[in-house]
Amino acid sequence: MAHLILASSSPRRRELLTQLGLSFDVYSPDIDESVHLGEHVANYVQRLAQDKAAAVIAKFPDALVIAADTSLGVDGQIVGKPESKAHAFAMWQMISNRQHDVFSGVCVRTKQQISSIVVRTEVQFQALSTQDMEEYWATGEPMGKAGGYAIQGIAARYIPKIHGSYSNVVGLPLHETVQLLTAFKALN
Template sequence: MAHLILASSSPRRRELLSQLGLSFDIYSPNIDESVKLGEEVSAYVERLACAKAEAVLAQFPDAIVIAADTSLGVDGQILGKPKSKAHAFAMWQMISNRKHDVFSGVCVRTKQQISSIVVRTQVEFQNLTLKDMEDYWATVEPLGKAGGYAIQGIAARYIPSIHGSYSNVVGLPLHETVQLLTAFKALN
């Protein structure tokens, strides 16, 4: 099998990809993650995933590179990782007592091929009280997570339903990633 590299420092992506029984290395690229003016969340996550794959392929030109990026979309806004407690609370107020979309862009790339996909999952949050937000912030789990929450962790208590891929919300839609890797003949 070809040399696989996951272009991510995310422990969640590493765990998810490991569930597939694949052997891979990790290399986390440093790219500009600024949102372009008027950019929609689906275009944003796909662009970042492809930029990460390109940056890692430049370092390892004979590899098959898997890259992903995940963000939330609410009312046309992109919600990334919280920059502060106030930022996390503002995001939680936006998703409280309603549904929002989680988008992941996945890109698989070699010297000869590039393929990408965007996966959307709808997540419903219960009404969050100020106490809920204070308690959740105190766990430190929200740090470094798109939308300021981890569905696979404590935040699951606030989520009555999802529609779509659970692994997408965690950070790497496994079914779609397998489909991309199969097309690259990276799986047996």
């Protein structure tokens, strides 16, 4: 197998990829993550995954690169990572007592070949009180997380159900990633 590189600084993606028993290095490229005017969340995460993979393959042309990006979609709006407590509270008010979508774009790439997919999971959140939000913010867990929450952490208490891939909500849909790698004959 070619030298495998995960194009991400996310510890969650590292943990998920490690679950597959793969040996890989990590290199996090610096790309522009600005949202394009009118861009749908599915297109956004796919574009960022492809841009990350392209940046890493340019630096390591003999590698096999896995890149991913995850964002939430609420009423057609892209919900990224909280920049402040007020921003996190605004996000949580948007998803409180309703369903939202988590999208991950995954791109597997070599110098000669590229393949990508977008995975969508529906997540139901319970109604959040101001006290719930204050307590969750105080844990420190929300920072650096799409939508300001980690389903694999304390936030699980607020999520009564999901429809779709759990690992997608964490940040890397494992089943689909394996399918992409298998198509590249990277897995036995």
